[in-house]
Amino acid sequence: MSSEGDLLHTVTTEHISATRIRTGRAMVWGAAGLFVLLATLQGFHEFERISFGFETWRPVLYAYLIWATALCAAQVIMRGEQGKRTLFVLPAVLFVVSLVVFPLLFGLYISFTDWNLASFDGKKFNGLDNLRQMWADDFYWNALKNMVYYVLAISVEYVIAFGLALLLNAQIRARKFFRVVFLLPLMLSPVAVSWMIGKSMLEVRFGPIARLSRELGWDSPSFFGSPEIARFMIMAMDAWTFIPFMMIMLLAGLQALPKEVMEASKVDGANAWQTFREVIFPLMLPVSVTAVVIRIIFKLKLADIIINVTSGGPGGATDSVTSFIFREYRDRSNVGYGTLLAMVYLVLIVIFITVLLKTVSRWMERPQ
Amino acid sequence: MSQIFHDADVDRKHRAKWWTSRVLIYGALIFWAVICLFPIYWTVTTSFKIAPDVMKGNLIPWVDYTPQWKGWRSLGLSPETIFETSTVREEFVKRFTNSVITSVSASTLAVILGSLAAYGLSRFSYRFGFMRNSDISFFFLSQMILPPVVLALPFLVLYKELALLDSRIGLILLYTLMVLPIVIWIMRDQFAGIPVELEEAALVDGLGIWGAFFQIVLPIALPGMVAAFILSLVLCWNEYFFAALLTSTDAKTLPVMVASQTGSQGINWWSMAALSAAAILPLVVVAIFLEKYIIKGMAAGAVK
Numbered sequence: 001m002s003s004e005g006d007l008l009h010t011v012t013t014e015h016i017s018a019t020r021i022r023t024g025r026a027m028v029w030g031a032a033g034l035f036v037l038l039a040t041l042q043g044f045h046e047f048e049r050i051s052f053g054f055e056t057w058r059p060v061l062y063a064y065l066i067w068a069t070a071l072c073a074a075q076v077i078m079r080g081e082q083g084k085r086t087l088f089v090l091p092a093v094l095f096v097v098s099l100v101v102f103p104l105l106f107g108l109y110i111s112f113t114d115w116n117l118a119s120f121d122g123k124k125f126n127g128l129d130n131l132r133q134m135w136a137d138d139f140y141w142n143a144l145k146n147m148v149y150y151v152l153a154i155s156v157e158y159v160i161a162f163g164l165a166l167l168l169n170a171q172i173r174a175r176k177f178f179r180v181v182f183l184l185p186l187m188l189s190p191v192a193v194s195w196m197i198g199k200s201m202l203e204v205r206f207g208p209i210a211r212l213s214r215e216l217g218w219d220s221p222s223f224f225g226s227p228e229i230a231r232f233m234i235m236a237m238d239a240w241t242f243i244p245f246m247m248i249m250l251l252a253g254l255q256a257l258p259k260e261v262m263e264a265s266k267v268d269g270a271n272a273w274q275t276f277r278e279v280i281f282p283l284m285l286p287v288s289v290t291a292v293v294i295r296i297i298f299k300l301k302l303a304d305i306i307i308n309v310t311s312g313g314p315g316g317a318t319d320s321v322t323s324f325i326f327r328e329y330r331d332r333s334n335v336g337y338g339t340l341l342a343m344v345y346l347v348l349i350v351i352f353i354t355v356l357l358k359t360v361s362r363w364m365e366r367p368q
Numbered sequence: 369m370s371q372i373f374h375d376a377d378v379d380r381k382h383r384a385k386w387w388t389s390r391v392l393i394y395g396a397l398i399f400w401a402v403i404c405l406f407p408i409y410w411t412v413t414t415s416f417k418i419a420p421d422v423m424k425g426n427l428i429p430w431v432d433y434t435p436q437w438k439g440w441r442s443l444g445l446s447p448e449t450i451f452e453t454s455t456v457r458e459e460f461v462k463r464f465t466n467s468v469i470t471s472v473s474a475s476t477l478a479v480i481l482g483s484l485a486a487y488g489l490s491r492f493s494y495r496f497g498f499m500r501n502s503d504i505s506f507f508f509l510s511q512m513i514l515p516p517v518v519l520a521l522p523f524l525v526l527y528k529e530l531a532l533l534d535s536r537i538g539l540i541l542l543y544t545l546m547v548l549p550i551v552i553w554i555m556r557d558q559f560a561g562i563p564v565e566l567e568e569a570a571l572v573d574g575l576g577i578w579g580a581f582f583q584i585v586l587p588i589a590l591p592g593m594v595a596a597f598i599l600s601l602v603l604c605w606n607e608y609f610f611a612a613l614l615t616s617t618d619a620k621t622l623p624v625m626v627a628s629q630t631g632s633q634g635i636n637w638w639s640m641a642a643l644s645a646a647a648i649l650p651l652v653v654v655a656i657f658l659e660k661y662i663i664k665g666m667a668a669g670a671v672k
Binding site for chain 2: 006007008009055056057058061081084085086087088089091092093095096099100103104106107110115163164167170172176178179180181182183184185186187188189190191192193194195196197199200201205206208211240245248249251252294297300301303304307308321322325326329335338339342343345346349350353
């Protein structure tokens, strides 16, 4: 680790004695040794090679925590001022690595087994069987196709959010009131929303929306009967909760626009639509891209509303990948296959987002 | 009729145009406000209805129907039942406490870890193996892409082995992981806006880098930290997916309780409405009083 290029320079003339370095090393390696020892022991116990061992893996977790603490403390002991800098980032790095990288590797291993929590046979490596099963699983492909529809729905959300942001940025009274009101849907938990809207307001007999549509001449409204309408309803509910999110990002962008440019366009005699198309929209492109990309990332996790309102029905028409895997586990306890589906989904997402970001950045750099 | 000043025809046309634009703007604003508020209004009023009111579709309390405490009584939260023992209320309070504890601790942990990391990344240049500052930042932020479903099943198995299944600590760890990238995203922006000269002055005056961080930088960055905290709180409070998979009796949170009631109740809307209203109420209050911070947090990453 070097200190060149630091924004905040520190000058230290610290001398770190050999004893300090030795103590630091001893702490790290000692704790690591304890961790490895416990883990091996427990591993042997698990596979019934030895009878001696703990009930659970919890002690191994404690050993890991001791090692992590020792590693952080040793930074300061061994490297003084330099170590104090590392200490800013190290806890977060350790936290994320241990909670993401390790479970991901473990998940990768699970996804090639036929592990079913409901069966007593335990897990068995089954090679590419899960992949083959996935290839033939129409419901998974259907869920992926639905995700495409759900992501495309963001374009409509974006238009509405932009409109609302423009409204809030206009010269209006009670701006704070409207801002709070428009923000409210984002605060509500998707589970509560799925009852409030999906299960009661859209209820066919007594729900207010069903009543309204009967007034308007739709004799037997059914919101979750046909695939298209059901999918649209899920999109609408999700949009209702998340439009405020994009709206606020776009509003922040609008408020940061340079006033001079707007005045210049007014002086040049541009009308409202021309100002929007020629000035505001191009200037807002970077913010728009950020908002839409983050919204896509959130959309790819869509599940709560679907699980609670339709559980994927009718006939898988509203299934998202997440809700499909959730049911695969809930109904069949099929951990191995479910994990493989999730892993494939992750790979697809990473490819999609990378391509998206590359395309966007190339397109933004293009001379207009 | 000797009017000295009167509008020219051009001005009159202008004024008419101004009025139409006003009407359109306020019309659109009120229309969307109704869309935002009606579901909340509907839930709150339904919790005071009884069966016939629900079936007749009465909407306005005191005009269409007389409000009753029925829904809240079934939760044990109405005026008559609030001092009596009620198993439903105990259940509700337990879930509520779980939600409060998990979301507050996860947000606190995420803000601490995230602020430290964001500060380090904005001030010093690191090199862990091949990873430089930009790579480390990207590593943190890329966690946002990770869909929860990828981690859910491995964690289910791991937590079972670690005896963390159905425990609040297990949920807190996962929630912290979930909101950490967002906190880092917000805080990086905050620290970048604080001039380095302040810390340099503190270092000259004899503080260490950690002393300068705690005494100089932290107070300035506090509003940003509050924003990150509130945003994390909202996300953790509403989280359903992990809670549904990883908790069963002890650590179950409020969204899981709401979800488990939806199927079984039938037309028993008043009690569901009361439950939903109680579940969303804390965040509605947060939104009304701390709206400034929520908007600040979300706007932080948008405008560079």
